[in-house]
Amino acid sequence: MRFALVGTGGSSGHTLAAVEQAIRAEAPDSQFLFIDTQPFNLRTRGKTVYPGQGEVRTVSPEDCGIRNRTGSQTMNLLLSGGPLAYRRLLRRARSLLAGPIDALIMCHDRMYIETALLRAARAQGTPTVLLQEGPFCAIGNARPQANRLRLKAMLAPLLDRSGLLPAIPDYGLAGHDLVVAASAAYRDRWAAAGVNPAQVALAGVPRFDALHTLRNAVPPLPAGDRLELLYLVQPFAAHGKVTVEAAAEALHVIAEGLSTAAGDGAIRLTIRLHPRSSGDDIHRLRETTSIEVVEDEGRRPIEQAIGAAHVVIGHYSTGLLESLVLGRPVLVVPIPRAAFAEQSEADKQDWLTRTGLPIARTPQELASGLRHLRSHDGLADIDCVMVAQETGVIDGQATARAARAILHLVDQPSGGN
Numbered sequence: 001m002r003f004a005l006v007g008t009g010g011s012s013g014h015t016l017a018a019v020e021q022a023i024r025a026e027a028p029d030s031q032f033l034f035i036d037t038q039p040f041n042l043r044t045r046g047k048t049v050y051p052g053q054g055e056v057r058t059v060s061p062e063d064c065g066i067r068n069r070t071g072s073q074t075m076n077l078l079l080s081g082g083p084l085a086y087r088r089l090l091r092r093a094r095s096l097l098a099g100p101i102d103a104l105i106m107c108h109d110r111m112y113i114e115t116a117l118l119r120a121a122r123a124q125g126t127p128t129v130l131l132q133e134g135p136f137c138a139i140g141n142a143r144p145q146a147n148r149l150r151l152k153a154m155l156a157p158l159l160d161r162s163g164l165l166p167a168i169p170d171y172g173l174a175g176h177d178l179v180v181a182a183s184a185a186y187r188d189r190w191a192a193a194g195v196n197p198a199q200v201a202l203a204g205v206p207r208f209d210a211l212h213t214l215r216n217a218v219p220p221l222p223a224g225d226r227l228e229l230l231y232l233v234q235p236f237a238a239h240g241k242v243t244v245e246a247a248a249e250a251l252h253v254i255a256e257g258l259s260t261a262a263g264d265g266a267i268r269l270t271i272r273l274h275p276r277s278s279g280d281d282i283h284r285l286r287e288t289t290s291i292e293v294v295e296d297e298g299r300r301p302i303e304q305a306i307g308a309a310h311v312v313i314g315h316y317s318t319g320l321l322e323s324l325v326l327g328r329p330v331l332v333v334p335i336p337r338a339a340f341a342e343q344s345e346a347d348k349q350d351w352l353t354r355t356g357l358p359i360a361r362t363p364q365e366l367a368s369g370l371r372h373l374r375s376h377d378g379l380a381d382i383d384c385v386m387v388a389q390e391t392g393v394i395d396g397q398a399t400a401r402a403a404r405a406i407l408h409l410v411d412q413p414s415g416g417n
Contacts, residue, residue, distance in 0.1 A: 001410060002031045004097055004126075006106035006117060007048045009038045011207050015107060015133050017052030018206050022403035024053075035059060035096055040113045042071050044239045057096060059113060064088045073112055074165065082164040089113055093120035101126045102410045107133040109174045115166055118174055127177035129406055134205050134318050135182060135390035136351075138344035139189045140170055178409045180402045185389035201405035204398030205391060211325045212396035214303050226266040227374060229258070230296075230309035231285075232317040233274045236335070236345075246339030248284075250315065253333055255288040257366025262291050264371050272296040272305050272319075311373050313366075316349040320357075321391055329378040331369050332357050351390075356381040 003023065005016040013034075020032050032054030038047055039060035050056060061068055065088045066080040077085045093116040097104070104121040108114060109130055121128050172179050172190055179200045181187045187200045231254065237247035261267060269291055271282045286293050296305055302319055303326065306312060312323040313331045320330050334353055340346035353359055358378050360366035372378070392398065 001027055001029070001102045002033070002100060003054075003406075004033045004035060004101050004104045004117075004121075005050075005052070005054065006035045006037060006104065006108075006114065007050055008036075008108045008111065008114075009041055009044060009046045009048050010107075010133065012107040012133055013048045013050035013052075015131065015206050016105065017050055018209070018399045019105065019131065019402050019406070020052045020054060022399045023407065025400075026403060026407055033057065033096075033101075035117070037111060037113050037117075040073060040111050042068065042073060042076075059092060059096060064092045064113075077112060077165055086112065086116070086165060089116040090119060093117045094123070097121060097124065097126065103127050103129055103406055105129045105131055105406060107131050108171075109176070110168055110171055112165070112168070115168065115174070122175075127409055128174075129178045129180060129409065130172050130174070130176045131180045131402060132172075132182045132186060132203075132205070134207065135321055136316070136318060136348045137171060137182075137186065138342075138347065139172060139186070139193055140344075178405060180405055182392035182398075183389050186392075201401070202392070203401040203405060204393045204395070206399040206402055208322070208325070208391060208394050209396045209398050210301075210303060211322060212394050214307075215326050215394075226268055227261075227370065228308060228310045229267060229269045229370075230305055230312045231269060231271045232312065232314035232319040233271060233282075234315055234317055235274050236315075241341055241345050242335050243339045246335050250333050250335060251284050252288070253360065253363050253366055254313065255285055256363035257360060257370070259290045260363055260367035261370045264367075264374065267370075268292045268294065270294050270296050270305065270309065272302065273298050311370065311378075316352050320352065321387065324357075324379070324382060324387060325391065325394060327377075327379065329373045329376075330357050331366065331373065331378075332359050333366065334359060334361060351386070355383050355386050 007013045007016050023030050032052060034050050034052060034054045034056045036048045036056060036058040066076055066085055068076055069079050070076055089112060097120050104126050106114060118128055173193055179190055179195060180203050181200050182205050184202060187197060187202060190200055191197045236242045237244045258267060258269060271285060271293060282295050302322060306323050306326050306328050309328060311329045311331055312320060313333060314320045315333055315335055323330050332352055334349050337346040358369045360369045
């Protein structure tokens with residue numbers, strides 16, 4: 001069997017590599033092609049890390065004769081010829097998928113290159129699979145709030161009707177033969193959006209498999225009088241997800257709150273940089289807080305960083321969920337809803353504030369929250385049902401379940417080549 005994997009930054013490369021390994025365990029002769037589409041991700045940039053064994057091919061706008069004149073994929077396609085530019089994408093997609101392929105497996109499906117790969121796969125009879133990469137996935141309209149995105153949303157129907165560019169479906173609604181969901185709650189959301197429930201398999205989150213063994217092996221809280229804090233950076237302002245002002249205010253809350261909290265005892269802050277962070281965050285905190293600050297560039301697994309902390313501070317990072325699973329207290333510094341470019345992104349922040357986690361909207365609240373967490377774990381009031389709806393079952397078998405669902409699809413009379 002031969003599979004094509006499509007990754008776009010984030011943890012998609014690791015997730016797909018894990019599923020690849022699980023498929024190889026069941027079908028050792030399987031071959032894999034990894035298609036890296038991250039160069040098309042103009043919003044967050046970064047790179048895809050794929051530790052698998054498959055052949056790797058990277059596709060970029062330049063490969064398809066598309067010039068990145070702006071930060072918008074849509075505008076770049078229009079300026080590069082509109083329908084003609086999209087046909088070049090289709091030709092490139094067909095060349096990437098040349099030869100028999102039993103399934104096209106992807107974690108994202110909302111970029112133009114991804115829609116082209118889906119069309120190319122269907123044209124040659126290859127079934128497609130959407131593999132949910134992690135929690136906090138928005139199904140349905142993103143509901144833009146920023147003026148730029150509102151204008152883009154208003155123009156989208158005109159573009160669709162004009163035929164200049166194809167419509168971009170909502171996440172998971174591109175007509176996949178199989179959707180591998182994290183939980184029953186996500187299956188229900190997809191069903192409500194029109195996906196046949198029979199085409200949705202429940203697996204969990206593959207990258208959370210490691211948490212199953214680690215949560216029983218995470219070291220006890222570090223000893224000593226010094227409070228060890230871990231701050232999970234999210235470069236959401238640089239990516240246009242929230243306003244620059246709101247991001248700066250959140251850093252101010254953290255810096256001032258930590259300086260105040262230092263009066264209760266020694267504190268050391270470890271700042272874990274995001275893979276797509278510029279490093280400005282650590283510079284600002286170093287300049288504006290009086291406590292000891294160290295940098296974690298993200299080379300060690302996040303689980304190790306969480307295990308070394310007494311308290312994890314963040315906004316709406318999935319790392320906060322991982323911290324809860326690993327039994328580490330969390331303190332949330334929320335971004336105001338009005339500051340988000342899209343309401344669907346704001347929904348993630350709102351969700352976290354409803355789970356029962358301690359919240360700090362001001363420096364005073366952050367200092368008092370840390371004071372409380374010095375003697376309490378802060379986990380007793382967490383809504384575990386809400387958390388499980390996002391994480392799915394964490395039993396170390398999510399990757400295996402995803403692989404079995406994909407192999408079952410391929411084994412069907414109408415699946416594969």
